[in-house]
Amino acid sequence: MLFAEAPAHVPADRIVDFDIFNPPGVEQDYFAAWEALATPDGPGIVWTRANGGHWIATRGALVRDLWADNRRLSSEVLAVTPGLGDVMRFIPLQQDPPEHQSYRNAVMKGFASRHIVAMEPKVRAVARELIAGLAPRGGCEFMADFAEILPLHIFLTLIDVPLEDRPRLRALGAQLTRPDGTMTVEQLRDAADDYLAPYIAQRMAHPGDDLFSRILAEPVAGRPWTLDEARRMCRNLLFGGLDTVVAAVGMAALHLARHADDQAALRADPALIPDAADELMRRYPTVSVSRNVVEDMAVDGVALKRGDIVYLPGILHNLDAASFDAPHEVRFDRRLNAARHTTMGAGAHRCVGAGLARMEMIVFLEEWLADIPPFRLDAAAPVRMKGGNVGACTHLPLRWD
Numbered sequence: 183m184l185f186a187e188a189p190a191h192v193p194a195d196r197i198v199d200f201d202i203f204n205p206p207g208v209e210q211d212y213f214a215a216w217e218a219l220a221t222p223d224g225p226g227i228v229w230t231r232a233n234g235g236h237w238i239a240t241r242g243a244l245v246r247d248l249w250a251d252n253r254r255l256s257s258e259v260l261a262v263t264p265g266l267g268d269v270m271r272f273i274p275l276q277q278d279p280p281e282h283q284s285y286r287n288a289v290m291k292g293f294a295s296r297h298i299v300a301m302e303p304k305v306r307a308v309a310r311e312l313i314a315g316l317a318p319r320g321g322c323e324f325m326a327d328f329a330e331i332l333p334l335h336i337f338l339t340l341i342d343v344p345l346e347d348r349p350r351l352r353a354l355g356a357q358l359t360r361p362d363g364t365m366t367v368e369q370l371r372d373a374a375d376d377y378l379a380p381y382i383a384q385r386m387a388h389p390g391d392d393l394f395s396r397i398l399a400e401p402v403a404g405r406p407w408t409l410d411e412a413r414r415m416c417r418n419l420l421f422g423g424l425d426t427v428v429a430a431v432g433m434a435a436l437h438l439a440r441h442a443d444d445q446a447a448l449r450a451d452p453a454l455i456p457d458a459a460d461e462l463m464r465r466y467p468t469v470s471v472s473r474n475v476v477e478d479m480a481v482d483g484v485a486l487k488r489g490d491i492v493y494l495p496g497i498l499h500n501l502d503a504a505s506f507d508a509p510h511e512v513r514f515d516r517r518l519n520a521a522r523h524t525t526m527g528a529g530a531h532r533c534v535g536a537g538l539a540r541m542e543m544i545v546f547l548e549e550w551l552a553d554i555p556p557f558r559l560d561a562a563a564p565v566r567m568k569g570g571n572v573g574a575c576t577h578l579p580l581r582w583d
């Protein structure tokens with residue numbers, strides 16, 4: 183790792199060498215690796231010289247406030263991963279207000295809660311089918327055998343494409359969630375676009391009742407979507423709704439495998455599951471975002487200059503004791519207002535798929551606990567994790583009797 187020299191406006195006592203893609207110890211524990219950066223008496227924001235140099239907010243309230251500051255911080259460039267933003271040009275993720283609003287409104291209509299409710303039986307059928315294949319095996323590598331497949335199948339169901347497409351999108355999904363370095367970002371984008379192109383064209387010409395049709399039927403800025411905009415939006419949904427769900431479902435399974443008491447509580451009273459889903463999502467945040475400073479600002483006693491990049495790790499908000507009481511404890515009766523934690527973001531870009539993701543998590547927990555007997559970590563094989571903009575388990579071996 184090459185370390186860039188810090189610019190003159192960064193005080194020396196704020197400089198660290200922290201690689202967000204590979205923090206020390208991340209393979210064993212993604213959360214501990216990040217929390218090592220945030221000491222209770224330490225600064226609220228630091229500058230890392232890794233990955234070209236950027237700020238990282240480390241205090242919970244600051245992470246949240248900066249995330250919601252869509253005026254002084256821009257989403258346009260998807261900063262820390264060089265070139266990614268130019269290649270993807272996601273809509274609405276890379277748009278700033280006010281342009282962002284009209285596109286986001288259209289996407290939000292596609293995810294309206296009545297549609298989420300209507301999708302639930304299909305999501306349940308997909309989950310049941312996958313679980314039925316695993317239950318007799320006495321164990322599985324949860325990430326590859328379940329977590330990485332579920333959201334992919336759900337996505338196909340949402341956009342109403344034939345299930346025969348599964349293997350093709352599966353290969354693409356594997357590159358999205360577990361890139362092996364054989365594809366560049368451009369190739370990945372092109373593969374996604376090639377896959378989506380016929381469906382986008384068809385839905386624009388003959389709208390159906392699927393997610394793409396519903397969104398593309400909504401005008402943007404008072405006119406129909408252009409083909410280029412439609413591609414960028416559909417790409418955003420594909421890339422936004424796979425590895426995030428993979429990571430979240432993996433963390434929920436990891437927690438339950440480690441906590442037989444919580445498993446037992448949910449089996450005994452499945453009515454607890456919706457609150458448990460919210461609490462597990464809070465306790466195990468996996469998404470971090472970057473922003474570009476577009477207006478000089480003073481934060482935590484330091485100057486952030488136009489052009490600086492700021493990295494915002496949800497983990498350091500949700501696991502900050504000043505933000506949540508006993509944040510490391512999973513308490514199913516926390517009665518969270520889900521919008522208070524940053525697992526799904528904050529401000530203008532808060533996840534449009536939050537309702538769908540929550541439903542997927544609830545259905546997963548209900549179906550998994552109904553069909554799989556009490557399960558535990560496989561003592562013979564270690565859990566492995568990875569860092570990055572979406573942190574996740576890469577290996578989660580489970581056993582059951």
Ligand code: HEM
Pocket residue numbers: 257273274275276286418419420422423424426427430468469471524525526527528530531532533534535536538539
């Ligand atoms: C547990 C699963 C998920 C997590 C943790 C998650 C997390 C997030 C976060 C943190 C953001 C804010 C990004 C930012 O501020 O720059 C976001 C935005 C977004 N998410 Fe999700 N997401 C999940 C599931 C989904 C799903 C299932 C979809 C769609 C199929 C989706 C589509 C999007 C889109 C389109 C945006 C951009 C919204 C905007 O810019 O206005 N996400 N998500």
